[in-house]
Amino acid sequence: MKLPSSTATNLNKSGLRHFLKTQDFTRAELTEILDLMKMLKDARRVNAVPPLFAGKTVGMIFEQPSTRTRVSFEAAATILGGHAQFLSPNDIHLGSKESLEDTGRVLSRMVDVIMARVDVHETVAGLAKEASVPVINGLCDWLHPTQMMADIFTMQEHLPEGKQLDDLKVAFIGDATNVSNELAMICTKFGMEYAHVGPKKYHMTEEIVGMVEDNCKEYGGSFVMTDDINAVKGFDILVADSFYWFGQEDEKEERLATFMPEYIVDQRLMDIAGPQAMFMHCLPANDKRETTREVMDGDSSLIFDEAENRLTAQMALLVYFTHQHTKPASEDVAASHKAKIDDFLNAL
Ligand code: CP
Numbered sequence: 001m002k003l004p005s006s007t008a009t010n011l012n013k014s015g016l017r018h019f020l021k022t023q024d025f026t027r028a029e030l031t032e033i034l035d036l037m038k039m040l041k042d043a044r045r046v047n048a049v050p051p052l053f054a055g056k057t058v059g060m061i062f063e064q065p066s067t068r069t070r071v072s073f074e075a076a077a078t079i080l081g082g083h084a085q086f087l088s089p090n091d092i093h094l095g096s097k098e099s100l101e102d103t104g105r106v107l108s109r110m111v112d113v114i115m116a117r118v119d120v121h122e123t124v125a126g127l128a129k130e131a132s133v134p135v136i137n138g139l140c141d142w143l144h145p146t147q148m149m150a151d152i153f154t155m156q157e158h159l160p161e162g163k164q165l166d167d168l169k170v171a172f173i174g175d176a177t178n179v180s181n182e183l184a185m186i187c188t189k190f191g192m193e194y195a196h197v198g199p200k201k202y203h204m205t206e207e208i209v210g211m212v213e214d215n216c217k218e219y220g221g222s223f224v225m226t227d228d229i230n231a232v233k234g235f236d237i238l239v240a241d242s243f244y245w246f247g248q249e250d251e252k253e254e255r256l257a258t259f260m261p262e263y264i265v266d267q268r269l270m271d272i273a274g275p276q277a278m279f280m281h282c283l284p285a286n287d288k289r290e291t292t293r294e295v296m297d298g299d300s301s302l303i304f305d306e307a308e309n310r311l312t313a314q315m316a317l318l319v320y321f322t323h324q325h326t327k328p329a330s331e332d333v334a335a336s337h338k339a340k341i342d343d344f345l346n347a348l
Contacts, residue, residue, distance in 0.1 A: 015324060015325075016132065016133075016134065016325070017134060017321065018128040018131070018134055018135045018136070018137075019134065019135070019136045019137060019145055019146070019317060019321060020121075020124060020125060020128060020135065020137045020143070020145070021137065021143045021145050021182065021185070022145045022148050022149075022182060022185055022186045022189065023185045023189075023211050023215075027189050027190060027191075027219055030149075030152070030186070030189065030190075032320070033149055033313075033316050033317065033320050034149070034152060034153055034156065034316075036316040036319060036320055037149065037153050037309070037312045037313055037315070037316040038153075040312060040315045040316055040319070041309075041312045041315075044079060044312075044315070049079050049080060049315070050080075051080060051081030051082075052080050052081070052318075052319045052323065053076075053077055053080030053081055053082030053112075053318050053319065053322065054080070054081035054082060054328075055081075055082065055328075056077075056082040056083070056111075056112040056113070056318075056322060056326055057077075057082060057083045057084070057085055057110070057111040057112055057113075058073060058077050058082070058083075058084045058085070058111065058112065058113045058114070058115055058318060059085050059087055059107050059110070059111035059113070059114050059115070060073055060074075060084055060085060060086050060087060060114075060115045060116075060117075060138070061087045061088075061089070061092070061094065061114070061115070061116040061117065061118070061127075062086065062087070062088055062116075062117045062138075063088075063089055063094070063116075063117060063118045063119050063123070064117055064118075064119065064139070064246055066117055066138070066139075067283075067284070068282075068283065068307055068310045069115075069117055069138045069139060069146065069310065070086070070117075072310040072311040072313075072314045073115055073138070073314045073318075074086070075311055075314075076311055076314035076315040076318055077318060079311075079315060080315060080318060080319065082112075082318070085111065094123075095123065095126070099126075100123060100126030100127050100129070101126060101127075101129050101130040102130070103127060104126070104127040104128065104129065104130045104131035104135065105130045105131065105132070107127075107131065107133070108130075108131045108132040108133045111133065112133055112322050112325070112326050113133055113134045113135075113136065113318060113321055113322050114127060114131060114133060114134070114135045114136070115135075115136040115138045116135065116136070116137065116138055117138035117139045117140075118137075118138075118139075118140050119140070119141060119246070119247065120140060120141050120142075121137075121140040121141060121142040121143065123140070124137045124140050133322075133325070134321035134322065134325075136317060136321065139178060140178060141178060141247065142178055142181060143178050143181055143182045144178045144179050144182050144282070145182055146310070146313055146314065146317060147179060147182065147282050147310070148182045148183060148185075148186045149309075149313035149316070149317065150306055150307075150309035150310045150312065150313040151183065151186075151239075151280060151282070151306060151309075152165070152186055152187075152190065153309050153312060153313065154280065154302050154305050154306045154309050155168060155170070155237060155280075157305065157309075158278060158302055158305070160236060160276060163236075165190045165191070165192065166190055166191030166192060166219075166220065166221070167192075168187075168190075168192045168193070168236050168237065169192065169193040169194075169195075169234065169235040169236050169237070170183070170187045170192050170193070170194050170195070170235065170236065170237045170239065171194075171195040171196075171197055171231065171232045171235040171237070171238050171239065171273070172184070172194075172195070172196050172197065172198075172239045172240075172241070173197045173198060173229070173232070173238060173239070173240055173263050173265050173269065173290075174197075174198050174202070174240060174241055174243060174259060174263055174290055175198060175202040175241070175243055175244075175255070175259070176196065176198070176202055176203055176204045176205065176208070177241045177242070177245065178245075179239075179241045179282050180196060180204070180239070180241060181204065181208045183239060184196060184204060184208060184212045184223060185208070185211055185212060185215060187221065187223075188212050188215035188216050188219065188221030188222070188223055189215045189219050189221070190219065190221070191219045191220045191221045192221050193221065193222050193223075194212070194221060194222070194223040194224075195223065195224050195225075195226065195231050195232065195235065196223070196224070196225045196226075197226055197227070197228070197229055197231050197232060197263070198227065198259070198263055199227050199258050199259070199263075200225075200227055201258070202258070202259075203225045204225060209225075229262060229263065229269060229272060230272060232269065232272055232273040232277070233272055233273060233274065234273070234274055234276075235273050235274075235277060236276060236277065236278065237277065237278050237279075237280055237302075238265050238269065238270065238273055238277055238278070238279055238280070239279075239280045239281065240265040240279070240280075240281045240285070240290040240291045241281065241282060241290060242284075242285070242286060242289070242290055243255045243256060243259045243260075243263075243286075243289060243290050244256075256289065259290070260289065263290075264288075264289065264290060264291060264292065265279065265281075265290060265291045265292075265295055266291065266292045266294070266295055267292070267294055267295060267298075270295060270298075270300060277300060278300045278301070278302050279291070279295050279296070279298070279300050279301045279302065279303065280302050280303060280306055281296070281303050281306070282306070283303060283306075283307055285303070
């Protein structure tokens, strides 16, 4: 029998989960991640985060620029006692010279978790196909699951008096983006009332609507898609996102003409929603396009808490997805290896 020569502790795929979309997880599992976020945020507040990622590495692939996702994963790995490795497509063979599946296999022999921000979902799915470590989707053209953990956590931190998550009414205004797709899925999974408000041409696809409908049936949420901005009346949270993203630059003029000025989340739209309405945006935001500086800096804005909670989410995700696969050796085993290596080195 050919014995495996690998030293990787994570080649056993049993129980392996990837975080490609929140829809792959139950509400109870997502709640576990939120609970872990709370504990880690509380610990960080007093510089008491345990070294739960010590000796571990997250390999981070970025096909697109990023401020929040990159910095939050790097900082999270450091705070937890581990390391983050930045890998741009200029540095590694990503789907050229080497298949995505082989890249996933090779990185799995060297790092403990892979995080990838990619142009198209197929790239992160291809990495995950043969990876034997968890693969985290750090944004693709379709979805943005790590952002959603930060968003739901931020909503939880700012719940109106007497309300639970499933009492919230959340409206997304604009195009069906990776953020809004994921938001629609997670809000309905947490039993909320969700509205997508934007021109009909830019509403959610049938595939996303199907998943949202499944969530409403299972978890009691509800959703509506409308082009009528007055639908935001009485909503607790208004969410905006850029009207165009990487790969949509050639649609920029058409998109801006379609969305502006009606769908800008400015003070006029916040007033339609009412005095209870809070504002969220994953950032980066464009002043005077999808929102305004006045709203971003206003008392109702949660955007910087939301940004900070990217770090809260990444700490929890690194721990949640690796703790079962990379447990440290017992003290006896560690001592015996140390003694053997020390004896060898002393004899040199
Ligand atoms: N919201 C978000 O993903 O930000 P970055 O593009 O800066 O990572």
